[in-house]
Amino acid sequence: xxxxxxxxxxxxxxxxxxxxxxxxxxxxxxxxxxxxxxxxxxxxxxxxxxxxxxxxxxxxxxxxxxxxxxxxxxxxxxxxxxxxxxxxxxxxxxxxxxxxxxxxxxxxxxxxxxx
Amino acid sequence: xxxxxxxxxxxxxxxxxxxxxxxxxxxxxxxxxxxxxxxxxxxxxxxxxxxxxxxxxxxxxxxxxxxxxxxxxxxxxxxxxxxxxxxxxxxxxxxxxxxxxxxxxxxxxxxxxx
Numbered sequence: 001x002x003x004x005x006x007x008x009x010x011x012x013x014x015x016x017x018x019x020x021x022x023x024x025x026x027x028x029x030x031x032x033x034x035x036x037x038x039x040x041x042x043x044x045x046x047x048x049x050x051x052x053x054x055x056x057x058x059x060x061x062x063x064x065x066x067x068x069x070x071x072x073x074x075x076x077x078x079x080x081x082x083x084x085x086x087x088x089x090x091x092x093x094x095x096x097x098x099x100x101x102x103x104x105x106x107x108x109x110x111x112x113x114x115x
Numbered sequence: 116x117x118x119x120x121x122x123x124x125x126x127x128x129x130x131x132x133x134x135x136x137x138x139x140x141x142x143x144x145x146x147x148x149x150x151x152x153x154x155x156x157x158x159x160x161x162x163x164x165x166x167x168x169x170x171x172x173x174x175x176x177x178x179x180x181x182x183x184x185x186x187x188x189x190x191x192x193x194x195x196x197x198x199x200x201x202x203x204x205x206x207x208x209x210x211x212x213x214x215x216x217x218x219x220x221x222x223x224x225x226x227x228x229x
Binding site: 004031033040041042043044045048050055056091093095097098099100101102103104106107108109111 | 119147151156157158159160161164166205207209210211212213214215216217218219220221222
């Protein structure tokens with residue numbers, strides 16, 4: 001089965017610019033997650049979707065971050081405007097459903113550098 | 116609130132030596148436990164998970180972990196490491212009754228030297 005696809009792999013932008021990341025989950029996976037991994041730290045959940053609805057976005061900085069999954073398949077995460085502290089790897093993951101213990105599959109991530 | 120503590124940020128070890136990567140968690144409810152591995156410039160790959168049953172869990176690449184409820188630990192072990200095991204390892208928990216999101220530790224970098 002094809003894995004979780006993410007693009008781009010790398011992105012360098014200046015602070016105050018905007019950027020968007022794209023994720024295509026495994027076919028049939030209803031649950032999609034976006035995680036932020038800052039250098040030296042473990043991944044932190046930004047937002048969780050179940051189909052096209054948001055399950056948890058409590059840790060998403062909503063003044064600058066937004067995400068959508070309009071048709072319940074692929075998803076886009078946007079940052080506008082970017083800050084230096086947004087430099088991180090943004091990981092997308094998917095699972096069959098939102099049951100604890102379900103296997104996650106992670107994409108390779110997008111490495112964002114804000115200068 | 117649930118949290119995960121990985122006690123060692125870096126673990127250097129010689130090839131063919133045994134290794135243990137330590138993980139402790141804190142939660143007010145029962146949890147599921149996971150170990151993931153991350154190779155450079157790659158996403159996270161599941162090594163093993165504990166959902167229920169036997170407290171000794173075997174995973175891929177010869178790794179195993181033991182769930183200890185009284186000590187709230189889930190340490191990862193391998194009896195003999197290879198150069199190719201050099202990577203970062205993350206412990207994670209998911210609370211029963213939650214929506215399935217994972218809480219990760221800060222990671223342990225395993226460096227295997229020849």
